[in-house]
Amino acid sequence: MGNSSTPQQIPVVVLAGFLGSGKTTLLNHLLHHSGGSRIGAIVNDFGSIEIDAMAVAGALGDSTVSLGNGCLCCAVDASELDVYLDRLAAPDAGIDVIVIEASGLAEPQELVRMVLASEQPRVVYGGLVEVVDAAEFDATRARHPELDRHLALADLVVVNKLDRAADGERVLGLVRSLTDRAAVVPATYGRIDPEFLFDCRPSEERIGQLSFDDLHERGTDEHAGHLHTGYDNLSFASDAPMEPRRLMRFLDSRPDGLYRIKGHVDFGPYDVRNRYTVHAVGRFLRFHPEPWPAGDGRRTQLVLIGSGIDTEALDKELQGCANDAPHADEHGMWGILRYVPGTEEEPGTGGY
Numbered sequence: 001m002g003n004s005s006t007p008q009q010i011p012v013v014v015l016a017g018f019l020g021s022g023k024t025t026l027l028n029h030l031l032h033h034s035g036g037s038r039i040g041a042i043v044n045d046f047g048s049i050e051i052d053a054m055a056v057a058g059a060l061g062d063s064t065v066s067l068g069n070g071c072l073c074c075a076v077d078a079s080e081l082d083v084y085l086d087r088l089a090a091p092d093a094g095i096d097v098i099v100i101e102a103s104g105l106a107e108p109q110e111l112v113r114m115v116l117a118s119e120q121p122r123v124v125y126g127g128l129v130e131v132v133d134a135a136e137f138d139a140t141r142a143r144h145p146e147l148d149r150h151l152a153l154a155d156l157v158v159v160n161k162l163d164r165a166a167d168g169e170r171v172l173g174l175v176r177s178l179t180d181r182a183a184v185v186p187a188t189y190g191r192i193d194p195e196f197l198f199d200c201r202p203s204e205e206r207i208g209q210l211s212f213d214d215l216h217e218r219g220t221d222e223h224a225g226h227l228h229t230g231y232d233n234l235s236f237a238s239d240a241p242m243e244p245r246r247l248m249r250f251l252d253s254r255p256d257g258l259y260r261i262k263g264h265v266d267f268g269p270y271d272v273r274n275r276y277t278v279h280a281v282g283r284f285l286r287f288h289p290e291p292w293p294a295g296d297g298r299r300t301q302l303v304l305i306g307s308g309i310d311t312e313a314l315d316k317e318l319q320g321c322a323n324d325a326p327h328a329d330e331h332g333m334w335g336i337l338r339y340v341p342g343t344e345e346e347p348g349t350g351g352y
C-alpha cells in the first residue's frame, strides 16, 4: 500500500482484464523472467475446469493456488481469500510478491476491496494491473462500456497484442486518455519488464477512493451490473478423442456470442504424442501442440464462455465431435494445423 508498507510486507497485485486479453500469458512471462524474485499466484478460473490454474501451475508448483468455478469477486468472501494469502505469505514460502489473476469477467474493484480488507498482516495491496487486448479493444468497449471504469482504477495498464492491432498507437492514446495517472505499457505476448510489477504501487489517494466508494457508495445490488452476469459457461470433458475435422467444423461455425474457448484437446490416433492447447478469443483461433505430460490421463478438457449461448446444444455438438475409431486418416489434421503458429513469434501457452 504505497508509502505505508513496511519492508516485510508482501505486495498483492490484482491482475485483471477482459476475457482472453492475455493475463495468463503475462503471468507466465513474469514467472519466467522474475530474476531472483519469487512470485506466488492465486488463479481464479471462471469455469469448473481450472484451465488457467493448470497453465501456470507447471511453472510455480506449490506457490500457485487455484480458486476455481466462479468469479472471485462474488464467489468467495475476503476471509476465504485470506486462507490463500496466509499460505502464500508464510515466511517459509519465501514469496516476494503475490499476483491474483482474476477471471476475465471479474470486477477488479471487488478484488481490490477484498485485498484491502485482508486481515493477513504480512500482505499489503500492491496495485491493479489491467491487461487490454489492443486488437479487440474497440469492439469490447462497445459491448461493455463499463470497462472504462476498470481502466480508471488501474495503476498499470498493459496494452497487449499490439502485433494484432492495425492501429496500436491510436489504441495506446485512447487507453491513456481513459486512465488516471496509470503507467500505460505497450506489449506483445505480455512481455513487460517484471520491474513494472514491483513498481505498480497504488497511491494512497486512489486506495482511499476505492475503499470508500466500494464499501459505501455503490450499494448492495451492484452485483446485477457485474460483467459476468451476462455470460454463461460450459465445461466440457471427453475421454474419447476428438475427431479433428469434426472439431474444426464446430469451431468454424461457432456463434459470435461464444467469445472464449480454452483448454486442451486429445486427437487420439491423429497425434499420439501431443495434446493441443486451444484458444479462441472472438474470431481469433490458435492451437499449440505440446507433448502430453508424463502420467497425465489423456482427455479433452475445454471451457467455453459466451453471452447468449446455448450451453446444452454446444455440449451436445462437442460430444458429437468425439470419435473412438483407432485409425487416423492421412489429412485429417490439416484444418487444425492451419491454426498452429510458428514458434518464433508466438510462444506456446507455457506450462501445461
Ligand SMILES: Nc1nc2c(ncn2[C@@H]2O[C@H](COP(=O)(O)OP(=O)(O)OP(=O)(O)O)[C@@H](O)[C@H]2O)c(=O)[nH]1
Pocket: 017, 018, 019, 020, 021, 022, 023, 024, 025, 026, 052, 103, 104, 105, 160, 161, 162, 163, 164, 187, 188, 189, 190, 260, 262, 279, 281, 286, 348, 349
Ligand atoms: N497475437 C497475440 N496473441 C496473444 C498475445 N498475448 C496473448 N495471446 C494469445 O491470446 C490467447 C489468450 O491468452 P491468455 O493469456 O490465455 O488470456 P487470458 O486473459 O488469461 O484469458 P482468460 O483467462 O480466459 O480471460 C492465447 O492464445 C495467447 O497465446 C499477443 O500479444 N499477441
